[in-house]
Amino acid sequence: MTEETTHFGRKQVPVGEKAARVAGVFHSVANRYDVMNDVMSLGSHRLMKQFAIQLTAARAGDKIMDLAGGTGDLTEKLANIVGPAGQITLCDINYSMLSNGRDRLLDHGISGNVDYLQANAECLPFPTHHFDVITMAFGLRNVTRKEVALKEILRVLKPGGRLVVLEFSKAINPGISTIYKSFSKLWPRIGQAITGDHDSYQYLVESIEMHPDQETLKAMFSDAGFIDCSYHNLLNGIAAIHIGNKADGL
Numbered sequence: 001m002t003e004e005t006t007h008f009g010r011k012q013v014p015v016g017e018k019a020a021r022v023a024g025v026f027h028s029v030a031n032r033y034d035v036m037n038d039v040m041s042l043g044s045h046r047l048m049k050q051f052a053i054q055l056t057a058a059r060a061g062d063k064i065m066d067l068a069g070g071t072g073d074l075t076e077k078l079a080n081i082v083g084p085a086g087q088i089t090l091c092d093i094n095y096s097m098l099s100n101g102r103d104r105l106l107d108h109g110i111s112g113n114v115d116y117l118q119a120n121a122e123c124l125p126f127p128t129h130h131f132d133v134i135t136m137a138f139g140l141r142n143v144t145r146k147e148v149a150l151k152e153i154l155r156v157l158k159p160g161g162r163l164v165v166l167e168f169s170k171a172i173n174p175g176i177s178t179i180y181k182s183f184s185k186l187w188p189r190i191g192q193a194i195t196g197d198h199d200s201y202q203y204l205v206e207s208i209e210m211h212p213d214q215e216t217l218k219a220m221f222s223d224a225g226f227i228d229c230s231y232h233n234l235l236n237g238i239a240a241i242h243i244g245n246k247a248d249g250l
């Protein structure tokens with residue numbers, strides 16, 4: 001019997017190996033992740049995340065999961081919105097990213113309404129109907145079985161709850177797409193210079209190429225059972241924010 005495979009960047013790997021390979025990438029980059037994020041996005045990820053937070057419509061008292069939350073920059077902002085009556089779970093599959101996130105939040109005086117969980121988006125250890133909002137920034141493309149993760153997210157959302165996914169996507173204008181691809185080809189070399197790790201940033205470039213375009217991802221949201229699915233293109237579609245809602249009666 002042939003083994004089922006999936007993509008890891010441009011390589012095909014056995015499905016059972018992808019999560020460990022992705023883990024290797026993020027263990028390796030965790031300590032310099034925030035610096036590299038600013039360099040690679042020229043700071044624009046901060047504005048994109050601010051917009052994603054607005055689209056969550058999060059309120060004081062909400063229960064939120066920042067899934068694949070890594071070093072926790074979304075978590076920090078959400079913690080301030082939900083306040084002491086609310087709760088944020090910073091969830092990531094990778095211990096190194098989570099531990100950097102926890103240090104950063106504690107250094108910034110955020111505690112009390114944040115908890116930390118190491119878990120895979122494909123198998124979330126929560127009861128059905130638990131969260132008001134789930135955010136996922138630049139995480140979904142790394143997940144092996146995205147359709148499984150989307151169904152699992154839908155399950156743990158409360159009826160009327162909302163998923164907001166910020167991810168790289170496909171630039172609409174061919175000229176912008178070409179310029180962006182030339183810029184992103186520099187990332188492995190920049191990664192080598194700043195972190196000493198070329199290969200992890202090569203994976204990041206390739207994982208962006210392999211990620212579904214806006215309409216395909218929107219259809220995946222609908223197929224998983226989300227309603228009123230929509231997206232906003234950012235930077236001409238280099239990135240996009242997808243929104244899906246859980247029906248009231250579900």
Ligand SMILES: C[S@@+](CC[C@H](N)C(=O)[O-])C[C@H]1O[C@@H](n2cnc3c(N)ncnc32)[C@H](O)[C@@H]1O
Pocket residue numbers: 022023026037067068069070071072073091092093094097119120121122136137138139142143144
């Ligand atoms: C590019 S980082 C994004 C971190 C943060 N959300 C941000 O925007 O800066 C991707 C994160 O996804 C996490 N991740 C990858 N696969 C995952 C999975 N199956 N379940 C949960 N987290 C995952 C990685 O460990 C990593 O921390």
